[in-house]
Amino acid sequence: MKTASATRTHHLTAVDPARQAFLLLRTVFTVAPILFGLDKFTNVLTDWTIYLAPQATAVVPLQPETFMYVVGVVEVVAGIAVAVRPRFGSLLVAAWLAGIIINLLVLGSFFDVALRDFGLLVGALALNRLAQWNSSAQRNGASRQEQTAPRTT
Numbered sequence: 001m002k003t004a005s006a007t008r009t010h011h012l013t014a015v016d017p018a019r020q021a022f023l024l025l026r027t028v029f030t031v032a033p034i035l036f037g038l039d040k041f042t043n044v045l046t047d048w049t050i051y052l053a054p055q056a057t058a059v060v061p062l063q064p065e066t067f068m069y070v071v072g073v074v075e076v077v078a079g080i081a082v083a084v085r086p087r088f089g090s091l092l093v094a095a096w097l098a099g100i101i102i103n104l105l106v107l108g109s110f111f112d113v114a115l116r117d118f119g120l121l122v123g124a125l126a127l128n129r130l131a132q133w134n135s136s137a138q139r140n141g142a143s144r145q146e147q148t149a150p151r152t153t
Contacts, residue, residue: 018130018133018134019134019137021126021130022086022127022130022131022133022134025090025123025124025126025127025130026082026083026127026131028123029079029082029086029089029090029093029123029124029127030079030080030082030083030089031079032079033075033076033078033079033082033093033096034075034076034079034080036072036075037071037072037073037074037075037076037077037078037079038072038076039072040068040069040071040075041069041072048068048071049064049067049068051100051103051104051107051110051113052064052067052068052103052107053103053104053106053107055106056103056106074096075096078092078093078096079093081093082127086127086128086131086134087128087131087132087135090124090125090127090128090131091124091128093124093127094121094124094125094128097117097118097120097121097124098121100114100117101114101117101118101121104117
């Protein structure tokens with residue numbers, strides 16, 4: 001038999017916009033990096049080497065294709081990290097996106113992609129904040145709305 005408190009907590013968690021935003025962002029920042037990472041091995045979406053600044057392969061002496069394989073592995077790991085540890089994984093994805101933006105700016109082209117990736121970076125940072133909130137709410141055993149809802153007596 002459910003208590004009124006347990007029912008209220010479940011209901012608030014199910015409809016809490018912050019919880020929904022957290023779940024949505026965690027899902028997207030899990031799936032997208034994994035898919036993009038896997039595509040580094042297949043090049044179905046695009047030839048990823050065209051986005052690589054020549055300076056990158058000067059710093060890390062790898063062929064562009066090999067460099068992209070390493071990038072693919074990092075992206076898959078980042079996606080898995082978001083799924084398992086969203087507070088850490090979101091920062092990993094944000095840092096990775098910052099690196100991609102710098103690479104594109106150094107390349108001197110694809111500024112539209114750099115701007116899009118900046119938007120994704122902000123989304124990853126928002127996920128980090130929501131992951132911190134979600135962790136706190138779970139520790140306290142209540143949703144954000146329940147914690148901040150005014151008490152009526």
